Amino acid sequence: MRVLPGTKYQGNRVLAVPSEMILSASQIAQEFRGYVESALQTLEQKGYLHLQPHFHLFLKILMEYEKGESSAYYPWLNSLPRRWNTAVSFDYFCMSTLPPYIKKVCQKKRDELSAFQESLKYFDYILPETKSDDELVKFAYNVVMTRILPSQEDHNIVPAADYFNHGNEANIVICYNNNNNNEQTTANCEVYASRDIAPGEALTLTYDMPTNPSHLLATYGFLNEAPATYCKLLFTNPSEKLKQIGYDPSQLVFSTQDGSISSPIWDVILYSKLERAPGMAEAKNAFYEAHMSGDEATKFAIHSHFQEATCTVLLEHVETILKEVSQLTCMMEQFRDEDRHPRLPLLMEHHAMVTSTFSKVRDNLRSMY
Ligand SMILES: C[S@@+](CC[C@H](N)C(=O)[O-])C[C@H]1O[C@@H](n2cnc3c(N)ncnc32)[C@H](O)[C@@H]1O
Structure with missing residues (x-):
């Protein structure tokens, strides 16, 4: 998904999410330092260290899920879909019906999930029953992969700013503003209209590769008029x-x-x-x-x-x-x-x-x- 680096955008602001609500991969990495190294080693051995920010967010989602109603993220987590059409949700028959290119893209996603699941075994701060719950693990993976927003230096999940669907032509932009000028804290997230938006018109972002519907289907589980x-x-x-x-x-x-x-x-x-x-x-x-x-x-x-x-x-x-x-x-x-x-x-x-x-x-x- 496309996110503007830097400061205030010129259009009208349609949403602001304070930094305290943002799940920031780099902050989670700091929080987990000293506890997550064996899991990261496994992730590296499997060739997925480049997905370290995604993995940290994945662990955090599972930990918050385990807290149930006592998690500050409970209302948001509870609002998320439980059923996806992403590649990791396809059954074996569906996989067998795919031509080579989309099959390759889907297999890559499934391999990522396997690597996350294997690495999770080496993180001691998640319950064994969570680790062995394949559907829950898949849920956390899907939440991360379909809702992550890269910022200039970080990867975030921003509750409430993650409700925007994909459109071939985006009408909003997402920015991060550190109004406190404090480099230690995550910046606030702000969403601006990039043009006039009619009443009832959907607010849309352009997810990555709008000209690659097979990739959008495998990653996000939808097909649009590309x-x-x-x-x-x-x-x-x-x-x-x-x-x-x-x-x-x-x-x-x-x-x-x-x-x-x-x-x-x-x-x-x-x-x-x-x-x-x-x-x-x-x-x-x-x-x-x-x-x-x-x-x-x-x-x-x-x-x-x-x-x-x-x-x-x-x-x-x-x-x-x-x-x-x-x-x-x-x-x-x-x-x-x-x-x-x-x-x-x-x-x-x-x-x-x-x-x-x-x-x-x-x-x-x-x-x-
Ligand atoms: C970041 S969420 C967007 C908000 C979504 N409506 C929700 O709250 O779950 C991404 C998911 O929304 C759905 N989605 C996004 N854009 C879509 C589109 N143009 N057509 C159909 N589904 C879309 C897909 O299920 C995708 O995985």
Whole structure:
């Protein structure tokens, strides 16, 4: 989710949350110092130390949950959903209906939860019955992952400022203001309108990667009308240079409206082809240099030379995805049982969005020959 660093914003203030209510990962880390090290070691061994702020918040949620009504956070915790559609909530059948890209994203989320659950075993200040309650542990993980707000130097959960839904165009901004000018305390959180908002209109934030509905579905458990979707190109061990050329899910997108293809897709397909094809070192280096120096004329000339080949690669990729998604959708329809698999309709909607977008892309590509 996007949060503005720094001070007061110019629009109207719609909400202020005092620092005392904010769950700050860095403050929790200080509070737990000396007690959490074994758990953090396990988190590190599992390769998830970068999620240390999330893990601290996860522990705090569980501790507050254990306090029940005596927790100051009880009314807020009690208001939170108990049922999610996030990747960690999918059953095995749902997982088996996913095409490779979203499956990979979902598996990553599930691995994170496993790492949190394993690390939790080494934190002694949470009851054994809490640790062994899979649903409660999943609840705490989902609360953190769907409600965390990164600030400039910290990661926070801000009760009441966590009720904003995602919109493709945000109409609010979240800021932190340390009115006390005391660097030791967490700043207050303030929410401002970024434009005029009509009565009844929802206040919305833009969560991360609005052009990646598969990522939003896996992390937050909803599907919205995204303007674009990731083209689902997957390279194992992409080179650094391929990344510099533009191998980045937020850039490699197809428009869901008209199936138009973002230009970094063409760059990445061409460069990856030149990287793999023998005898193409000269063209590959020339393309790389032109890309890095912003020499669009040279890039255009190299693209024109290889246009038919890159079109063919992309068309084959799009047709493969369409075939895979169609087979998986047939399987979903065959085994559709909403009592047993309540998240299937949402996943079918995801697959329908992919099919609609990729069909438009396929038509566009066919017209290029
Ligand atoms: C930070 S909360 C937002 C507030 C949410 N309404 C609530 O109080 O639970 C994030 C969750 O809200 C839901 N959500 C957010 N934006 C949404 C949207 N555009 N469409 C449907 N659900 C959305 C998802 O369940 C997501 O995990």
